[in-house]
Amino acid sequence: MRIYYSEAHRAHFPQGELHGGELVTPFERPSRIEYILARLRARGMDDLHDPGEVDLAPIRALCDAGYLQFLETAWAEWTAEGFAGEIIAASFPARRMQSARPPRNIDGKVGYYALASETAITAGTWQAACASAACAQGATAHVIAGARCAFALCRPPGHHATADMYGGYCFLNNAALSAEAMRAGGAARVAVLDIDFHHGNGTQDIFYDREDVFFASLHGAPEDAFPYYLGYADETGTGAGVGATANFPMPPGTDYPEWSLALDDALARIRGFGADGLVVSLGVDAYKEDPISFFKLDSPDFFDAGRRIGAFGLPTVFCMEGGYSIENVGINTVNVLEGFLAGC
Ligand SMILES: NCCCCCC(=O)NO
Numbered sequence: 438m439r440i441y442y443s444e445a446h447r448a449h450f451p452q453g454e455l456h457g458g459e460l461v462t463p464f465e466r467p468s469r470i471e472y473i474l475a476r477l478r479a480r481g482m483d484d485l486h487d488p489g490e491v492d493l494a495p496i497r498a499l500c501d502a503g504y505l506q507f508l509e510t511a512w513a514e515w516t517a518e519g520f521a522g523e524i525i526a527a528s529f530p531a532r533r534m535q536s537a538r539p540p541r542n543i544d545g546k547v548g549y550y551a552l553a554s555e556t557a558i559t560a561g562t563w564q565a566a567c568a569s570a571a572c573a574q575g576a577t578a579h580v581i582a583g584a585r586c587a588f589a590l591c592r593p594p595g596h597h598a599t600a601d602m603y604g605g606y607c608f609l610n611n612a613a614l615s616a617e618a619m620r621a622g623g624a625a626r627v628a629v630l631d632i633d634f635h636h637g638n639g640t641q642d643i644f645y646d647r648e649d650v651f652f653a654s655l656h657g658a659p660e661d662a663f664p665y666y667l668g669y670a671d672e673t674g675t676g677a678g679v680g681a682t683a684n685f686p687m688p689p690g691t692d693y694p695e696w697s698l699a700l701d702d703a704l705a706r707i708r709g710f711g712a713d714g715l716v717v718s719l720g721v722d723a724y725k726e727d728p729i730s731f732f733k734l735d736s737p738d739f740f741d742a743g744r745r746i747g748a749f750g751l752p753t754v755f756c757m758e759g760g761y762s763i764e765n766v767g768i769n770t771v772n773v774l775e776g777f778l779a780g781c
Pocket residue numbers: 555597605606633634635663720722729758759760
């Protein structure tokens with residue numbers, strides 16, 4: 438399996454994440470990637486490729502222009518304002534406020550484009566987000582060219598990012614870029630299967646009115662888990678997209694036997710949709726020891742999940758999302774990939 442990876446992810450490592458009222462060392466940190474790379478090498482999966490420069494054209498087609506300009510210039514504006522710390526959203530367009538007008542003030546703009554406050558923006562965030570998107574672009578191009586599969590070792594992750602909002606450690610939606618590229622590359626219908634513990638609100642939002650891209654997500658119930666405000670089972674799409682979104686929210690303590698029933702249901706829905714390309718938002722924070730999640734999957738379960746996805750039989754691009762049990766993120770991620778190859 439070819440792996441697309443960029444060292445440029447290191448440019449994004451905020452000093453703090455807002456967690457429990459404190460600024461803690463971010464859970465989404467560069468060492469996650471070190472553990473994944475080490476495990477890949479240990480398992481002989483060393484077909485690594487640097488994707489090179491990002492192609493901004495598909496990103497401009499996917500995202501709001503004001504949002505992209507914000508991501509690119511926020512740090513300069515923030516520091517020009519005289520702020521000493523990293524960029525953290527503090528005020529939001531809350532209910533019944535003007536949510537369609539981005540303020541001129543940088544502090545206001547930050548909250549306008551943020552969906553959550555835990556994620557800080559720093560001087561290198563834009564560079565890292567672009568490199569992460571480039572990994573997704575490279576992996577997708579490889580599959581479009583005929584490969585059965587490829588792994589975009591994306592960091593920062595992307596599935597919470599919408600066309601005009603960042604948060605949940607995400608800035609550019611790598612999986613959505615991959616799905617759009619698959620469509621542009623000839624796939625008539627594409628499915629995104631999100632197995633990260635958290636609902637892929639960004640991916641859902643981007644494709645919610647689309648009939649050509651199916652979104653399925655297994656995740657912690659929004660009543661209990663971030664991002665909280667999307668991911669209910671009754672969210673099934675809108676307009677032409679009705680029926681092309683399938684959410685499988687699950688309660689705290691969900692184990693693999695229950696989780697795998699949702700996986701099989703999601704795959705059945707994707708089969709019924711008639712996808713001819715698959716993007717997997719590969720988060721492994723459903724792991725039993727993940728510090729910020731509450732499912733109970735164990736490492737071998739990720740192999741079995743990968744096997745089921747491999748047996749499904751579609752050309753598949755994996756985009757790395759979450760997973761914060763640092764010592765286990767490599768094992769669990771590579772287990773999915775090895776299971777996939779075993780299932781092919
Ligand atoms: N309290 C913020 C939690 C962010 C979760 C990010 C993630 O793993 N998403 O998949």
